[in-house]
Structures are given as structure tokens and as C-alpha cells.
Amino acid sequence: MAQQEYQKYYVPESSPWPIVGAVALFLIAVGAANFTVEMTKGKEGFGGWILFAGIAMLIFMVTGWFRNQIHESMSGLYSDQLGRSYRQGMAWFIFSEIMFFAAFFGALFYARTIAIPWLGGASNNAMTNEVLWPGFEAVWPLLQTPGGIESTQMGWFGLPLINTLLLLTSSVTCHYAHVGLEQNKRKQLSVMLALTIFLGCIFLGLQAYEYIHAYDIGLTLDSGVYGNTFYLLTGFHGLHVTLGTVILIVLYFRVQKGHFTPDNHFAFQAGSWYWHFVDVVWVMLFFLVYIL
Structure with a gap:
């Protein structure tokens, strides 16, 4: 009976990067919350500095962790079994991100189809409606708060449509970069990957400009449930596009x-998966937030 051959399974040494990343994310959460409150109410505080420290620590963590991973990979420490583990891990990570956005899309669905009709007197809640919000009209988007703050709807035409076309195009260029790698066409790989990064940066720049325009027309974080869901969904998606762009930049240098x-x-394949994921999320966001 032939002796079964086993592959080695590399187990790295204890790493400081997980705890560094956890502290960085904590500082980002605390700093972002305080900075938002300070910006909204016109107060001065340390929120911006805490947010900056968290972002700097996160960049430091990502740089160190990526460096270690690249060194391990190029040193030939990985096996086929470890590669399968990485694929499973990336698949579960993207699944967790799907659930993350599903929660926010669920909140949007609840507000539009359950909470607002209920406030409008649906399901025999006429008296409750008059007590909570007299004269309330069950329409979406809800452009007025109980306190009288009015806002304006962000239309789908213009910057949102341009950003949609940009991300869809970037998904195509990312695919052809992957094809170039599989066919060992290094020039195609480099050009298509660089173009994907460029389109991602343009998207982020236009989204920042869109936020400036949104505040100019009165769509702010104080704009009630419409403003809250708008900034939560587009903001977290923008954060994911930023992360995806950083990943693609690292891949480009590699x-x-x-x-x-x-x-x-x-x-490279994992980075491509992630980029296609953020593209799909944006298409859903474009239809559910901007159009419907």
C-alpha cells in the first residue's frame, strides 16, 4: 500500500496586527461619531483628531500585514490546502459583507414600506398618526422631519448615473486585467488594472463632490430617515470602494x-472578487436609493 503524501500547512507566528486593527477601528468609530456631531452642531472638539489617528493606525496596520503576507507568499510557505483555506475565507468575508449591506437595505425597506405607511394611517392607525405627527403624508422620500427641517431629494440623473457608468466600466476593465493575467499578457494586465484604479478614484472624487452638492441643497444628516439612509448606504459603500481601490493599488505594485x-x-483573484462585489452593491443602491 502506497504511503499517502501530505502537504505542509503553514501556521504563522503570533501577529500584533489584529489587535492594532481592532484599536484602529475603535478609534475610527469613536472619532467619526464625535466628528459628525461636532460638524452638525458647529462645535469644536477632538473628534476629527481621533478619527485621523484611527485612520493613520489602520493604514499602518494594513501596510504591515500586507508586507508580511506578501513575504510569506513569495517565500514559498503556502501550500494548495492553505490556498483552499484562503478561498473559503474570502468567500465567507464577502458573504459577511453581503449581510452587512442587507441590514441597511432592510432598514430602507422597513422605513419605506412599513413605518411610513403606518404613520400615514395604514392598518387602522389613524388616531395614532394624528397623535404622533398630525397632517403627515405617507410619501417617499420623506423630505420633512417632525421638527420642520426640510430637504431636497437627490435625483438619479447626473453624478449618480455617471458614477454608475464608471463602476460598471471598472468592473469590465478589472475582468480583462484578470484575463490578461491568466493568459500571461502582462501589458494588458498592467493597463487594465491601472485603468480600474483610475476609474475607482474618479468615482470617489465625484461622490465627495456629490456630498458637497447634497449639503448645498439641504440634504444633510439632520434630514430625517431619508437623509440618514442615504448617507449610511452611500457612505459605507464609498468606504468599501476606498478599501477596494487600496487593494487594487497594492496589487498593481505587485x-x-x-x-x-x-x-x-x-x-489578485480575491481583489477582483471584492471589486466586482462593490460594483454589484452600487447597482442595487442606485436603483433602490436614487431611482425608486
Whole structure:
């Protein structure tokens, strides 16, 4: 009976990066919350500095962790079994992100189809409606708060439509970059990946400009449930596009160093999966937030 051959399974040493990342995310959460309150109410505080410290620590963590991972990969420490583990881990990570956005889309669905009709007197709640919000009209988007703050709806035509076309185009260029890697066409890989990064940066710049325009027309975080859901969904998506762009930039520099081959390029594949995921989320967001 032939002896079964086992592959080695690399187990890295204890790493400081998880705890550094946890502290960075905590500082970002605290800093962002305080900075938002300070900006909304016109107060001065330390929210912006805490947010900046968290972002700086997160960049430091990502840089160090990526460096360690690249060194391990290029040193030949990984096996086929470890590669399968990475694929499973990335699949579960994207699934968790799907659930993350599903929660916010669920909140939007609840507000539009349950809470607002209920306030409008649906399900025999006429008296409750008059007590809670006299004269309330069950329409979406809800452009007025009980306190009398009025806002304006953000239309789908213009910047949102341009950003949608940009992300859809970037998904195509990312796919052809992957095809170029699989076919060992390094020039196609570099050009298409660089174009994908460029389109992602343009998207982020236009989204920042859109936020400036939104505040000019009165759509702010004080604009009730419509403003809250708008900024939560578009803001968190923008954060994911930022992360995806950073990942693609790292992959681009690795491509220039010749790190990937047609048979060994899971890091590139994982980055491609993530980028296609944020593109799909934006298409859903475009229809559910801007159009419907």
C-alpha cells in the first residue's frame, strides 16, 4: 500500500496586527461619531483628531500585514490546502459583507414600506398618526422631519448615473486585467488594472463632490430617515470602494514586481472578487436609493 503524501500547512507566528486593527477601528468609530456631531452642531472638539489617528493606525496596520503576507507568499510557505483555506475565507468575508449591506437595505425597506405607511394611517392607525405627527403624508422620500427641517431629494440623473457608468466600466476593465493575467499578457494586465484604479478614484472624487452638492441643497444628516439612509448606504459603500481601490493599488505594485503567475495569483483573484462585489452593491443602491 502506497504511503499517502501530505502537504505542509503553514501556521504563522503570533501577529500584533489584529489587535492594532481592532484599536484602529475603535478609534475610527469613536472619532467619526464625535466628528459628525461636532460638524452638525458647529462645535469644536477632538473628534476629527481621533478619527485621523484611527485612520493613520489602520493604514499602518494594513501596510504591515500586507508586507508580511506578501513575504510569506513569495517565500514559498503556502501550500494548495492553505490556498483552499484562503478561498473559503474570502468567500465567507464577502458573504459577511453581503449581510452587512442587507441590514441597511432592510432598514430602507422597513422605513419605506412599513413605518411610513403606518404613520400615514395604514392598518387602522389613524388616531395614532394624528397623535404622533398630525397632517403627515405617507410619501417617499420623506423630505420633512417632525421638527420642520426640510430637504431636497437627490435625483438619479447626473453624478449618480455617471458614477454608475464608471463602476460598471471598472468592473469590465478589472475582468480583462484578470484575463490578461491568466493568459500571461502582462501589458494588458498592467493597463487594465491601472485603468480600474483610475476609474475607482474618479468615482470617489465625484461622490465627495456629490456630498458637497447634497449639503448645498439641504440634504444633510439632520434630514430625517431619508437623509440618514442615504448617507449610511452611500457612505459605507464609498468606504468599501476606498478599501477596494487600496487593494487594487497594492496589487498593481505587485504586478510591476512580477509577483503573480497564471497558475498562482489568488491575491489578485480575491481583489477582483471584492471589486466586482462593490460594483454589484452600487447597482442595487442606485436603483433602490436614487431611482425608486
